[in-house]
Each structure stands twice: as structure tokens, then as C-alpha cells.
Amino acid sequence: MINIVLFGPPGAGKGTQADVLKEKYNLVHISTGDVFRYNIKNKTELGKKAKSFIDQGALVPDEVTINMLSAEVDKSIDTAKGYIFDGFPRTEAQADALQQLMDEKGTQVNAMIALEVDDEVLVKRLLERGKTSGRADDADESVIRNRIKVYYNETAILKEYYKKQDKYFGVDGVGSIEEITQRLSQVIDKL
Structure with missing residues (x-):
């Protein structure tokens, strides 16, 4: 089983590459943003808990996030060839919690692969994405830089x-996209 933490700043291309890599290696892509949105939209118990923190402008506690991820991993643990974690972990405490979760599932995180992109390229990419994404945080350069x-x-x-x-x-x-996928594949193929 190959388990990867795909990492990088906003606009680095994590979502795009995760979509390509999940197909190429038959991995399950777990985006914490998608998991949060799913649980909140479907009003699961964990979604209600997360929403209560988000509505207060607070960060969702690690325990709630890990429980959501654990439920997501459980959906495919018997059939998955591995996972791509996108947007998690973000802190050392979360990294420790992810490792504990993987240990409980009888596997481990094999690698953190970080997409490295110059800040000015990131700003340009996000401003461009903001023209079509409808995301307010992609349309304002000062918000992007922050x-x-x-x-x-x-x-x-x-x-x-x-x-x-x-x-x-x-x-x-x-x-x-193809050049970046090739570079990522060179790392994954050695795991």
C-alpha cells in the first residue's frame, strides 16, 4: 500500500496532480476540504460538530478531523492500493495523529511529496483560477499573498x-501537468 501526503502552498497544483495520480496508481484521493464539505452537507454527526466550530470562525479540532478521515479510509481500506492525503496534515500534532491512524489500519505514510513553486507563480495561478472558480479567496491578491x-x-x-x-x-x-506528473511519478515509483 502506498500512502502519500501531497503537499504545497495554495495554487501549487495539488488537486490537479492528485486527480492524475489517483488514476495512474489506483489510489484513493482524500481531500480534507472535500471530506469536510461532504460531512457538513450531509449533516453527519461529525459534520455538525465541524460546522459548529467553522460557524464560530474557529479551527476544527484535530480529533474531529481525524475521525472524519478515519471514516473515509474505512470506506475503502479493503480495496484501496493506497491513499493520497491532500490538505492534511497541517501541523505536527495532525501528522502524529495521521501516523497513529495509519498504524491502526496496518499501514503507514510512505512519503510527503511537496510541490515547490515560486510565490509569484502561485499568485499568478491563483488570480487566473479566480477568474473562473468563483472563489473570492482566489480573486484578491492580498488575500492570496496572506x-x-x-x-x-x-x-x-x-x-x-x-x-x-x-x-x-x-x-x-x-x-x-504532464511534466509535473512525471516528476512526481519518479518519486512514487521508488517508494
Whole structure:
């Protein structure tokens, strides 16, 4: 089983690459954003809990997020060849919780693969996406720059977490979709 944490700043192309890689390697793509939206929309118990925090402008506690991810993994654990985690973990505590979850499922995180993209390229990509996505946070350059800053200040620390385990791989995230997929595949094929 291959389990990958796909990582990178907003606009790096994680969602695009996750869609390609899940088909190529027959992996299950678990996007925490999608999992949150599904649980909230369907008013599951976990969705109601998450919504109560979101409505207050608070972060959803790790325990709620992990429980959602665990339920998502359980849906396909018997048939999956592995998972791509997109948008999680974001902190060391979450990384520890993900490892514990994987241990409980009899597997492990094999690699964190980070798409590395220059900030100015990210801003340009997100502004372009904002023209068609309808997402307000993709249409305002100052909001975009703040999202990138938050990523570096709060989330990029996981690079060191996975480096200590020899599981961190940085990949150039600039080029065509196919070129980037090829670079990612070179890492995955060695796992």
C-alpha cells in the first residue's frame, strides 16, 4: 500500500496532480476540504460538530478531523492500493495523529511529496483560477499573498517533520501537468 501526503502552498497544483495520480496508481484521493464539505452537507454527526466550530470562525479540532478521515479510509481500506492525503496534515500534532491512524489500519505514510513553486507563480495561478472558480479567496491578491504567508508560517514546518523520517521529497511544481506528473511519478515509483 502506498500512502502519500501531497503537499504545497495554495495554487501549487495539488488537486490537479492528485486527480492524475489517483488514476495512474489506483489510489484513493482524500481531500480534507472535500471530506469536510461532504460531512457538513450531509449533516453527519461529525459534520455538525465541524460546522459548529467553522460557524464560530474557529479551527476544527484535530480529533474531529481525524475521525472524519478515519471514516473515509474505512470506506475503502479493503480495496484501496493506497491513499493520497491532500490538505492534511497541517501541523505536527495532525501528522502524529495521521501516523497513529495509519498504524491502526496496518499501514503507514510512505512519503510527503511537496510541490515547490515560486510565490509569484502561485499568485499568478491563483488570480487566473479566480477568474473562473468563483472563489473570492482566489480573486484578491492580498488575500492570496496572506494565504501563502500562512502556509509558510504554519504548515511548511511539516517539511522538517517528514525530513527527520527520510520521507520528504520536494518536486518542482512548475511546467505542464504532464511534466509535473512525471516528476512526481519518479518519486512514487521508488517508494
